[in-house]
Amino acid sequence: MAIKIYNTMSRKLEEFIPGGEPKEQITDYPPVTIYSCGPTVYSFAHIGNFRTFIFNDLLRRYLKFRGYSVDHAMNITDVDDKTIKGALAEGITLKEYTDKYTKIFFEDLKKLNIEPVEHNPRATESIEEMIDIIKKIDEKGIMYNSEGSLYFDISKFPQYGRLSNLDKREIKAGARYDADEYNKEDVRDFALWKAPKENEPFWETPYGPGRPGWHIECSAMIRKIFGKTIDIHTGGVDLIFPHHENEIAQSEAAYGEKFVRYWLHVEHLLVDGAKMSKSAGNFYTLRDLLNMGYSPRPIRYLLISAHYRKQLNFTLEGIKHSEQALERIDNLIVRLRDIKKEEHNFNECDNLIAKLYFDFTEAMDNDLNISGALGVFFEFVSKVNTLISEEKLSKNDAEKIIAAINKLDSVFGFINFESEEDVDAERIEALVQERIQAKKDKNFKRADEIRDMLKEEGIILEDTKDGTRWKRKK
Numbered sequence: 515m516a517i518k519i520y521n522t523m524s525r526k527l528e529e530f531i532p533g534g535e536p537k538e539q540i541t542d543y544p545p546v547t548i549y550s551c552g553p554t555v556y557s558f559a560h561i562g563n564f565r566t567f568i569f570n571d572l573l574r575r576y577l578k579f580r581g582y583s584v585d586h587a588m589n590i591t592d593v594d595d596k597t598i599k600g601a602l603a604e605g606i607t608l609k610e611y612t613d614k615y616t617k618i619f620f621e622d623l624k625k626l627n628i629e630p631v632e633h634n635p636r637a638t639e640s641i642e643e644m645i646d647i648i649k650k651i652d653e654k655g656i657m658y659n660s661e662g663s664l665y666f667d668i669s670k671f672p673q674y675g676r677l678s679n680l681d682k683r684e685i686k687a688g689a690r691y692d693a694d695e696y697n698k699e700d701v702r703d704f705a706l707w708k709a710p711k712e713n714e715p716f717w718e719t720p721y722g723p724g725r726p727g728w729h730i731e732c733s734a735m736i737r738k739i740f741g742k743t744i745d746i747h748t749g750g751v752d753l754i755f756p757h758h759e760n761e762i763a764q765s766e767a768a769y770g771e772k773f774v775r776y777w778l779h780v781e782h783l784l785v786d787g788a789k790m791s792k793s794a795g796n797f798y799t800l801r802d803l804l805n806m807g808y809s810p811r812p813i814r815y816l817l818i819s820a821h822y823r824k825q826l827n828f829t830l831e832g833i834k835h836s837e838q839a840l841e842r843i844d845n846l847i848v849r850l851r852d853i854k855k856e857e858h859n860f861n862e863c864d865n866l867i868a869k870l871y872f873d874f875t876e877a878m879d880n881d882l883n884i885s886g887a888l889g890v891f892f893e894f895v896s897k898v899n900t901l902i903s904e905e906k907l908s909k910n911d912a913e914k915i916i917a918a919i920n921k922l923d924s925v926f927g928f929i930n931f932e933s934e935e936d937v938d939a940e941r942i943e944a945l946v947q948e949r950i951q952a953k954k955d956k957n958f959k960r961a962d963e964i965r966d967m968l969k970e971e972g973i974i975l976e977d978t979k980d981g982t983r984w985k986r987k988k
Contacts, residue, residue, distance in 0.1 A: 517580065518880045519746075520755065520823060521678055523779040526708050532582065534775060545585040546577055549736050549774075551570060551749040551757070552588040552634070555615035556596040558799040559622060561817065562783040562790055566750045566924050568814060569780045569822045569882075571628045573748065575925045576878055587739050590616055594637075594728045595694050598714055608640075608715050622800045625810040626817075627927045634737040637726065643734035644726050648706050648719075662709030662722055665690045668701070671763050675701075677777060678755035692963035694728035695756070704760050730759035736773075737765070747774040751781055783817075784827045785924075791897060811931045812836035818928065821885050839892075843929055847919065848893050848896050848983055849902050850912040852928035860906040867918045870894045874922060891922060942973055946984055949975070 517530040520746075542635050550570040550723050553559050559567075567588075590596070593610035601611035605665035616636075623630075648664060651657045656670045668674045669902040673826060680701065690703040705727035710716035717722040736744060744804075748757060758777065765773040779906045782789070785796040808830075813837040870890065877886035898915055909917075949964040965975055968984070976983045 515879050517577075518881055519776055519778060520881050521775075523774075524778050525679075528776065533742075538622070540581040540981065543582060546746065547740050547744040547839065548574065548586040548746045548748065549732070549740070550586070550631075550747075551732060551753055551954040552590050553615075554591040554594055554596055555612045556594075556600045557615060558801060559619055560790065560801070561728065561785075561798045561813070562658040562750075564626060564720070564800060564813075565783045565826060566780040567623065568626055568799060568817045570631075570748050570821075571927065572818055572925065573746070573778070573882065574629065574631070575927060576882060579652075579878075580875070581663070584632075585740075586631040586634060587735065588631050589732060589735050590619075590636045592616065592636045592638050593715065593725060593731075598725075602713060612636075616938070625804070626814045627931055628809070629927075632778055633739050635739060637731040637735065637839060640731065640734040641736050641737065642682075643738045644730045644838060645705075645719050647730060647733055647737065647764060647768045648721070651706065651759065653765065653791060654767055655762065656767050657706060659721065660690065662681060662705040662706055662724065663692065664721055664724075665703040666763060666767075667946045668705050668763065668963050670701055671767050673766065674763050675759065676839050677762055678759045680755070701756075704756060705728060706764065707898070721972075723736075729757055731765055732757070733761050733765045733768075733773075735982055736761075737769075737870075741766065743772045744774055746776045746778060748778045748780070749781045754779055763800060778822070780822045781825045786829055788828055798828075806830075808833050811842055811928055814931075815840055815928045818926070819882060821881075821883055821887060823881070827900075831917070842892070844985065846899060846902075847916060848985070849899070850907075850916050852978075852981070852983075853907055853909050853912040855905075855908055856910070857911070858908050860901065860908070860911060862913055863911040866894070866897065867914060870922075879924070885930060889924075891926075900984065942968065942984060946975065946982055950982055 519527070519530050521528045535817050548566075548570075552567075553563060569916050570586075570588065574586050577584050590612070593608060597608060599735050601608045602707055606947060648657065651666065652664075654665050658665055658667055690705070697930060707719070707721060707724045707730070708727055710723045712727065714725065714805045747758065747761075762773050775825075784790070784800065787796060790797050800810070800813070805809070812833050813836075815818050816828065816832050817826070819836070873890040874878045874887050877883045877890055880886070898907075920930060926957060945968060949961045952958070952961040952964070968975060973984055976985070
């Protein structure tokens, strides 16, 4: 089976061929090169941003699951209109301002169990590469200078508008934009390099002092890291125009070669059925949700659960449903670990696991259909629960099933969830064992003390015929 992904450029499903040339084996391919537009570090990232970042994580995890090696970059935009405005407002340097929010961003990624990528370039580290691209565009005669700012002349790049399916009649000939963001209905020449303004940071260049436009930054970082056509570029649908359209124009005008093979874009996240906004009171950062008492694990589950090309309606009730889904998985794993019998009377365990892998892969190969893959997984959970209730599984079967669940979680990232809660798991287990021994010694006072102490910490103990289990209160 081959992976098929929806390419925004062609507007159709395409077979994924890294490097553009088919190979006999997946292991024959060079590393899959991926660039994901990262955060602009002017504030806390919101949950809409994290939907996209979690999709990026799902993509890289699944490619590795299928046997590909991955070389993935996600940038940090640390100079643009918003970051400069924020730094000026706080009266600190741009670096001090962006360092603060960059640190917070990486803390949030860790909380959501998003894997570190191979490269996290900062825009300000690629100024030299930006100037190189601008020089090449200038040599092609596709750039002009106006009052110290450098603009890309879109009238001289006939391919402009392919990605966003632009109506060429909307192009305003000779008009230009200094702003980093603007609407598809107001297409103009865009700024490659901006003339300096009072109190703004600037860099010296052969074209005079100034600072980069937003779009040139990603083109430069991609060129610096990968040096050639990349396999996959990801981002939210809001970046298709103008950001990604302008990236293509700059890079292909400068180097005369294909910029990206596959463009993947993540749909908008809605909150309570509406566009997220502070004025509507439905705007959430990750930290807002954590301060409300929700944990990162069900948030990750909810953000990953819908197909990336469909809008996701995020609700607080949805987090609770995610908690229930995760509890089903956790309870199954506890039941599997409690199986002690050695004899085999179920001969279909290997076939059951093989079917799980096949059906899961079939769903995910179809444009990363995570909702279909989750359906396959929970059908498996139900079957295994039935087999446990019928006492058909041996300890060896249980170990195989847990290994299969762990293998799928290398893609999901929400079962074996690394969090601060895991730090005291050994202490809790030690207390549970102490309580078991206290009961054997008829020291019921100490047993009750341990139970009550753990209860205050949100740990629930369940005494069963197979021993004592513990779990965290949801």
